[in-house]
Amino acid sequence: MNGAGSAEAAAVASVGVPLQPLEWKFSQVFGERTAGEEVQEVDIISAIEFDRTGNYLATGDRGGRVVLFERTDTREHDGQRRDLERMDISINRHPEFRYKTEFQSHEPEFDYLRSLEIEEKINKVRWCQSANGALFLLSTNDKTIKFWKVQEKKVKKVCDMNVDPENATGNGPILGSSMPTSSNCKQYTANGGSLDGPFGFPSNDFSFSPGGVPNLHLPMLTCHETSIVARCRRTYPHAHDYHINSISNNSDGETFISADDLRINLWNLEICNQSFNIVDVKPANMEDLTEVITSAEFHPTHCNMLAYSSSKGSIRLIDMRQSALCDSHSKLFEEKEVPGSKSFFTEIIASISDIKFAKDGRHILSRDYMNLKLWDINMDSGPVASFQVHEYLRPKLCDLYENDSIFDKFECCLSGDGLRMATGSYSNLFRVFGCSEGSTEASTLEATKNPMRRQVQTLLSGSSRSLGTLSRGFRRGADNTGVNTNGNAFDFTAKLLSSMASK
Numbered sequence: 001m002n003g004a005g006s007a008e009a010a011a012v013a014s015v016g017v018p019l020q021p022l023e024w025k026f027s028q029v030f031g032e033r034t035a036g037e038e039v040q041e042v043d044i045i046s047a048i049e050f051d052r053t054g055n056y057l058a059t060g061d062r063g064g065r066v067v068l069f070e071r072t073d074t075r076e077h078d079g080q081r082r083d084l085e086r087m088d089i090s091i092n093r094h095p096e097f098r099y100k101t102e103f104q105s106h107e108p109e110f111d112y113l114r115s116l117e118i119e120e121k122i123n124k125v126r127w128c129q130s131a132n133g134a135l136f137l138l139s140t141n142d143k144t145i146k147f148w149k150v151q152e153k154k155v156k157k158v159c160d161m162n163v164d165p166e167n168a169t170g171n172g173p174i175l176g177s178s179m180p181t182s183s184n185c186k187q188y189t190a191n192g193g194s195l196d197g198p199f200g201f202p203s204n205d206f207s208f209s210p211g212g213v214p215n216l217h218l219p220m221l222t223c224h225e226t227s228i229v230a231r232c233r234r235t236y237p238h239a240h241d242y243h244i245n246s247i248s249n250n251s252d253g254e255t256f257i258s259a260d261d262l263r264i265n266l267w268n269l270e271i272c273n274q275s276f277n278i279v280d281v282k283p284a285n286m287e288d289l290t291e292v293i294t295s296a297e298f299h300p301t302h303c304n305m306l307a308y309s310s311s312k313g314s315i316r317l318i319d320m321r322q323s324a325l326c327d328s329h330s331k332l333f334e335e336k337e338v339p340g341s342k343s344f345f346t347e348i349i350a351s352i353s354d355i356k357f358a359k360d361g362r363h364i365l366s367r368d369y370m371n372l373k374l375w376d377i378n379m380d381s382g383p384v385a386s387f388q389v390h391e392y393l394r395p396k397l398c399d400l401y402e403n404d405s406i407f408d409k410f411e412c413c414l415s416g417d418g419l420r421m422a423t424g425s426y427s428n429l430f431r432v433f434g435c436s437e438g439s440t441e442a443s444t445l446e447a448t449k450n451p452m453r454r455q456v457q458t459l460l461s462g463s464s465r466s467l468g469t470l471s472r473g474f475r476r477g478a479d480n481t482g483v484n485t486n487g488n489a490f491d492f493t494a495k496l497l498s499s500m501a502s503k
Contacts, residue, residue, distance in 0.1 A: 021434065021439075021441040021443060022420075022432075022441075022443075024432070024443065024445050026448075026449055027094045027095065027096075028094075028095075028096060028097060029449050030059075030067075030069065030097070030099075031043070031045075032449070040063075041062055041063075042061060042062050042063030042064075042065075043061055043062075043063065044061060044062050045059050045060070045061050045498060046060055046061055046062050046121050046122050046123065046498070047059065047060035047122045047123060047124050047125045047139075047498060048060075048125070048498045048499075049124075049125045049126060049127060049137075050127075051127040051130075051135075052127065052129075054071065054095075054416070055070065055071040055074065056068060056069065056070055056071070056100070056127070056135065057069040057070075057071075057097055058125045058127065058137055059125070060105065060121075060122025060123075060124075060125045060139055061121075061122060062119075062120075062121040062122075063120060063121075064104055064105055064106035064107060064108070064120030064121065064122060064141065065102055065103070065104055065105065065122075066102065066103055066105045066122065066125060066137070066139055066148070066230075067099070067101075067102040068099075068100040068101050068102065068135070068150065069097040069098065069099060069100055070097060070098055070100040071095055071096065071097050072096050072097065072098050073094070073095055073096040100228065101150065101228040101230065103148070103150075103230035105122060105139045105146060105148070106120040106121075106122065106139070106141045106144065106146070107120055108120045109143075109144075111143075118141065118142055118143050118144075119141065119142065120141060121141055121142070122139055122140070122141060123140050123141055123142065123243075123244055123245065124138075124139070124140050124244070124245075124246060124247045125137060125138070125139050126138045126139075126247050126248065126249050126256070127249075128147075128249055128253070128256075128269070129253045132151075133151060133152070134149050134150065134151035135149070135150040135151065136148065136149055136150075136233075137150070138247055138249070138256060140244050140247050140258065141244070142243040142244055143237065143238075143240060143243075143244065144235060144236065144237045145235075145236040145237075145244070145247060145258055145267075146232050146234070146235050146236070147232070147233050147234035147235075147236070147269060147272075148230055148231070148232055148233065149230070149231050149232075149233050150228065150229070150230045150231075151228070151229060152226045152227070152228055152229075153226065153227055153228075153229050154223040154225075154226050155223065155224055155225050155226065155227060156221045156222065156223055156224075157221070157222060157224050158219050158220070158221060159219065159220055159221075159222050234269065234270075234272040235272055236258070236267055236272045236275070237272075239258065239265050239267075239275050240258065240260040240263065240265070241260070241262075241263075242260035242261040242262055242263075243260055243261065244258055244259065244260050245259055245260060245261070245293070245294060245295065246258070246259040246293075246295050246296040246297065246308075247259075248296060248297045248298045248306070249298065250298045250303050251298065251299070251300060251301055251302070251303045252303040254268060254269060254270075255267060255268055255269065255303075256269065256298075257278070257296055257298060257306060258275075259279075259293050259295070259296035259308060260293070261292040261293055262280065262281050262282040262292060262293065263277055263279060263280050263281070263282065263293075264277070264278055264279035264280075264293065264296050264306075264308060265277055265278070266278050266320075276324070277325070278318075278320060278324070278325060278326045279293070279296075279308065279318070279325075279326050279327065280325065280327065281293060281327070290312070291310045291311045291312040291314075292310065292311050293308050293309070293310060294308075294309050294310060294311055294351060294352055294353060294354075294409075295308065295309045295352065295353065295354050295355045296308035296309075296355075297355055297356065297357055298357075299357060299361055300357050300358075300359060300361045301361045302361065304319055304320045304321050305317065305318070305319055305320070305330075306318060306320070307355060307357070307364060308355075309352035309354075309355045309366060310351075310352065311347075311351040311352075312334075312347065312350065312351070313334060313335065313347075313350035313351060313352055313368060314332060314333065314334035314352075315332075315333040315334070315352065315355060315364060315366060315375060316329035316331070316332055316333075317329060317330050317331040317332075317333070317377060318330055331377065331380050332380060333364070333375050333377075333380050333383075335373070335382050335383060336382065345397045345401065345406065348369070348401070348406055348407070349368060349369040349370050349397070349406065350368055350369075351368060351369070352366045352367065352368050353367055353368065353369070353408075353409035353410055353411070354366070354367045354409070354410065354411040354412050355367075355412075356412055356413060356414055358414050358418055359414070359416060359417075359418055360418060361377075362376060362377055362378065363375060363376055363377070363384075363418075364377060365412050365413075365414050365421055366383075366412070367389075367410050367411065367412035367423050369406065369408070369410070370388065370389060370390065370391065370393070370394065371386050371387060371388055371389060372386070372387040372389060372412055372421060372423055372431075372433065373385070373386050373387075374386075374387075374421075374435065385435065387421070387431070387433045387442070389410075389423055389425055389431050390425050390426070390431075400492070403492065405426075405492045405495075408495060408497060409497060410423055410424050410425075410495075410496075410497055410499075411423065411424070411497060411498050411499050412499060413499045418435070419434060419435065419436045419439075420432055420433065420434050420435065420436075420441070421433050421435060422499055423499055424495065424496025424497055424498070424499050425495070425496065426491060426492050426494065426495050427446070427491045427492075427494055428446050428447045428448055428491075428494045428495075428496060429444055429445065429446055429447070429496070430444075430445055430446075430447055430496050430499065431443065431444055431445075432445065447496055
């Protein structure tokens with residue numbers, strides 16, 4: 001989701017004009033399959049991430065592969081972009097990406113101590129700071145994190161030699177018009193000298209160029225082509241007893257965190273054999289366990305702050321300056337339960353599957369099974385806004401529990417300008433909500449090349465605020481239908497779990 005630029009967002013905020021809903025159109029598809037081709041399990045995407053510039057896209061799949069895509073539409077304007085910005089002329093082109101490279105990040109493993117199979121599926125991919133023209137990223141499966149370096153290397157070849165390459169074999173002997181026989185075989189040095197004569201005496205099979213010795217020249221190294229090489233620089237193993245559900249880079253560019261169900265570890269990128277446990281919610285008796293960690297993320301600008309969510313629907317903000325073990329949180333964000341609304345499914349659907357910090361660092365976006373919620377870190381009394389994603393599923397929670405769909409983990413994302421947020425649903429649908437001042441945008445779109453459903457704009461009346469001015473809670477975006485716009489029942493096997501916005 002590549003929203004309007006920050007300049008446009010500032011202009012909208014300054015004049016107080018409500019941002020008009022976007023008209024969404026299909027742009028590009030990757031990995032398109034032919035008609036009748038079955039989807040292989042290993043090809044299903046399990047993680048996706050834009051880099052900080054929005055020029056690179058990384059995807060991880062269940063086969064343990066990481067595929068990189070590169071944006072190409074900006075290259076044509078690199079030379080004149082500054083001039084165009086001075087003239088206040090925007091470049092109105094849709095982002096276009098092309099395949100860059102792919103590599104096998106993880107392989108299936110077997111833990112013999114626990115008799116446990118570790119699948120190769122990529123759980124998370126996170127970009128790190130680039131340096132010297134190389135790209136760096138972290139990838140993880142259930143147990144092992146890897147730090148990758150991807151760069152272009154030039155293939156160099158030797159040319160402009162004094163001897164015809166057809167008559168020479170590497171640094172070996174210089175061959176004449178015919179191969180020597182065993183009966184008449186001379187031994188030659190690498191530079192063409194004969195061992196049968198005095199030291200340094202040239203071989204009779206070696207002939208100088210027509211200009212003689214002064215016309216000799218040094219061979220040259222030339223670059224004929226470039227190849228993209230991916231190399232694993234670090235491997236961070238054996239630090240989690242439970243499945244890793246999150247990794248997040250720190251703004252200091254040196255550290256990152258990894259989280260499983262019960263612990264959060266702090267790593268240094270350059271040290272792979274040691275990590276520090278900063279959060280541990282494991283009780284002394286596992287029978288007393290009431291909640292688990294579901295997601296964790298560093299603050300975008302403050303290297304000492306991070307947030308993590310739990311299966312009870314709460315978000316905890318911690319400050320690593322307070323203590324080495326951050327079991328006590330700085331702030332707790334949770335929505336108070338409405339009296340009389342508790343049911344068997346209340347705790348299940350309240351579990352937060354993903355959290356994201358807004359670019360300004362003041363707001364946190366969370367996704368549970370039914371809703372998107374926007375939180376202000378300066379106000380812990382409740383969310384400042386709540387957006388219903390698929391309210392029509394509430395009467396069907398029993399069926400969703402029986403087929404395990406109620407345990408699906410949907411991700412969420414905020415656009416780089418902070419004007420919109422998005423998350424996935426079923427039947428290849430995803431929801432986009434506007435959060436600028438006065439915006440009532442709530443769009444339902446289908447992620448497909450040939451959509452069978454039209455784009456649905458749900459414009460609801462109500463007072464909404466931009467991220468900078470949100471001060472009270474409101475709820476909007478509800479759907480009151482259980483079928484799509486063509487009247488067909490929703491497909492709970494086609495679900496958009498992963499979502500990511502360009503920065």
